Amino acid sequence: MKKPTIKIIAKDAGVSEMTVSRVINNPELVSEATVKKVLKSMEKYNYKPKMIAKILKGRKSKTVGFLISSRQEFYISPFYGECIRSAATALKDFSLRTLSFNLLDTLSKSLFVDYANSGLLDGMIIFEGTFQEDITEVLRVNNIPFVYVGETFQENSDIVSISSDSYEGARKGMKYLINTGSKNICFVTGTGSKPSYIHRKQAYLDAISEANLEYQNVIETERSMMGGMLAAEKLIKQKEEINAVFCFCDVIAIGVIKRLQERGVTIPKEIRVLGFDNIPFAKYTTPALTTIAQDTEKMGMIAANSLLKLMFNEPLENTNIIVPTELIIREST
Amino acid sequence: MKKPTIKIIAKDAGVSEMTVSRVINNPELVSEATVKKVLKSMEKYNYKPKMIAKILKGRKSKTVGFLISSRQEFYISPFYGECIRSAATALKDFSLRTLSFNLLDTLSKSLFVDYANSGLLDGMIIFEGTFQEDITEVLRVNNIPFVYVGETFQENSDIVSISSDSYEGARKGMKYLINTGSKNICFVTGTGSKPSYIHRKQAYLDAISEANLEYQNVIETERSMMGGMLAAEKLIKQKEEINAVFCFCDVIAIGVIKRLQERGVTIPKEIRVLGFDNIPFAKYTTPALTTIAQDTEKMGMIAANSLLKLMFNEPLENTNIIVPTELIIREST
DNA sequence: TTGTAGGCGTTATCAA
């Protein structure tokens, strides 16, 4: 059985196509009797309007896209789960549906570009790790508003970004480590030059300097559990002098803890480990991970609300939104 | 600047719209000089054909959708990460792009339905946990082939499903626990009546019966880390008699381990814990989790290849594909 | 309240 079109329904109900269209989009303009008749025919044929035909006519898709990327061990960074979920929930109140694009390669990018060019996307939330000039260009050409979540923009201040207060969070963590007795603290971070890397590292350095500590050691590694393992290898050799390890993120911290334990180091007794993010798994490591929590749920909500303002042309007070963090003390320190 | 259409390009290049279309889709039918001319105009206007207009004309979208669902702590079950990735990789060889639909509520379902009805989807891979009659109905009406991954179909044998050998895997795990000295073994599982639940439970019962063990204890809980914690609470009260806990999945096992440790139980010395799945985190728990690995990468590949056969009308030998599992012994047992 | 005509951007079909 062929798929029914508006034409079939119109004929079956004995009305014009326009009347059917009205029943779908503005039933209040049609007489009750006609509405009933048309609905019956639609039911009979199980008619579903084709979204792409509407869109071709210039209608909105009522869809917001998420741009995410996969890192090593995860299809979606565990950090973003809640963020995506809360953003989707906020958008739902405006009947906006959500769709995730995973940027893996040229092919997956072509899908996103096709969608953007086709009017299939009314708005976009771009997550940290997927920002690329050509993508924002595509969005701009198609007048698709977007916000950026998880990383700060320093120069392009016209881009709305929502991120955690990396510097303050890292300072909080360092202060805690120092105040509770750690002197030789190492910082394990990812490679790159994003603001979050820079801010957390600066916080680490400033904290050491202000406390007049002598030891200072930054290790760069891949941002993954395996990367944490590798970093821990290097740490082992310096075991005697290190009291604590401050990790750029929980995922790295998990790897650090694991490898240190495998090498016989007791955590936190010999070396304390501090993470950043507070991913769902953080409280299930042994010992449970002390970390600086990012309020991902709040970030998702703010991202959604900011995007909504952009979509509805409402004013936005601030394009650089910083969300506070919270130190969560568990057992690894 | 308005977005360029094929009409603009045609005018600019001094050819008909059809010729432009040919340059895009069948350049070999157009003279070299004309191709050059048209390409230049396309470049000049940065012209991108609108995918939805093509699709409205009956073209394929070259897109395969994934249907996934969120469970408690994870946006995407950690179990499916690799599976999705390997499926996407296999489909890529056929220039098929992939897109994930997260089935959260009616709204997100409406997006999927709209896409299916619009010809935006050429094929579908449905992951365990998202199977719903109305969804397969939508797919059938629109002639969209699909395969089901992660769970077996017993009755509807015309549906292609790819799943792990749950019974055999669980038997393997139980055999190992029993052969290495555990007598009082508890089974912590999820609630429901899916084949995987039934098969693993049956394997547990059969193993106990064949070994002539007396102790038998099945605890049902939510399929999450928190669910594992709750199950462990119940276990604590039976601490004296239990030697080992076999968990339906790693996610539950992680919660079980954590709560048992919090209550002072030493793992594996006092109680051994066995998982199922081998999610990426499994080797980072302390102690590292012994588990029955599902070959998710293989499952993803098979799913993709089976779907391709369906899409290309090639014969499929078997609709009920079972993938073997592997016991991975780590430290928790 | 309902209907007619035309077009959104592309391609299939046939003709030149």
Next chain:
DNA sequence: TTGATAACGCCTACAA
């Protein structure tokens, strides 16, 4: 090798 025409399914604008 190229072009004219109609059509995909729906909706805007106007008319009745």
